[in-house]
Amino acid sequence: MTDRVSLTVRDGVADVRLNRPDKLNALDMATFEALAETADAVAAEPAVRAVVLSGEGRAFCAGLDFANFAAMAGDATAASGGDRLRRLMADVMEREPGRITNLGQQAVHGWRELPQPVIAAVHGHALGGGLQIALGADIRIVAPDAKLSVLEIRWGLVPDMTGTAALLRLVGEDVAKELTFTGRMVTGDEAVRLGLATRTAADPRAAALDMAREIAASSPDAIRAAKRLLNRAGDGGDLAGQYMEESRALAELRGSANQTEAVRAYFEKRPPAFTDPA
The missing domain is CATH 3.90.226.10 (2-enoyl-CoA Hydratase; Chain A, domain 1)
Structure with a gap:
């Protein structure tokens, strides 16, 4: 660099x-x-x-x-x-x-x-x-x-x-x-x-x-959402806002391509093939 x-x-x-x-x-x-x-x-x-x-x-x-x-x-x-x-x-x-x-x-x-x-x-x-x-x-x-x-x-x-x-x-x-x-x-x-x-x-x-x-082998969408949520909680955000952010993150992840791939790969007993965020 x-x-x-x-x-x-x-x-x-x-x-x-x-x-x-x-x-x-x-x-x-x-x-x-x-x-x-x-x-x-x-x-x-x-x-x-x-x-x-x-x-x-x-x-x-x-x-x-x-x-x-x-x-x-x-x-x-x-x-x-x-x-x-x-x-x-x-x-x-x-x-x-x-x-x-x-x-x-x-x-x-x-x-x-x-x-x-x-x-x-x-x-x-x-x-x-x-x-x-x-x-x-x-x-x-x-x-x-x-x-x-x-x-x-x-x-x-x-x-x-x-x-x-x-x-x-x-x-x-x-x-x-x-x-x-x-x-x-x-x-x-x-x-x-x-x-x-x-x-x-x-x-x-x-x-x-x-x-x-x-x-890096996990869903990048879920990992990024988890970091965002944990950072927000660690920075002392209000509980109501924190819980709303959790719900918003779950709504965005549930049914997404990477979330579906995580489930399929688990049941098919194979490594997941995740797509990087745009």
Whole structure:
């Protein structure tokens, strides 16, 4: 996709990888842009039925590039990308055109708003913004010895890439506050116990790809409707509206080509042949 994020699609699974291994996939302006653009590209590809989001090299993502902290502090010798990042930090109140997010938030929210399920495979470090990217996925598979932290407090900041909303959804208010106030490091094992991650695996990416292939074998219509409904409920929609959305989704699915194919394939004891959404 770009030199910061790679994208390959095979058998309905989009394999998206942060591609800056020499910097532990640390976030610079180009990475923010690449993440948002890649999410848009995946959303526009109907043949993609599931997504795996991972990082090349020794880490998932170590957070904001240290060179950019120098730029934020006004170091004139900082990397050229620092000026662009300074502008981003200065313009955090600016929304992306037609969106509820700024660019940094969209680098995460783009994965949550995808119609396809997204599985983050986390190894090594997922710190600060790196953790928030993982929180934008629907499911997180982590290495037992992975290191995760809401690290922003170290820099006198707060989670600003949709992390505050995601933490509350996943771990509850008290744990979200503890992790945010202290910035303490948790392992993959503890992350699962807290609800910060879904489960552990010795090889998170292999496990995520296996799950993605399993999801891709199901009806894409039903999978997309399920994600839409669960996201809506997780975002605190009113119950009456949620129940109406469930009914609307069922009405659209029942008797559709893919729903009929799911039933026929089951009784005929064969793999289903689903049609991708238009």
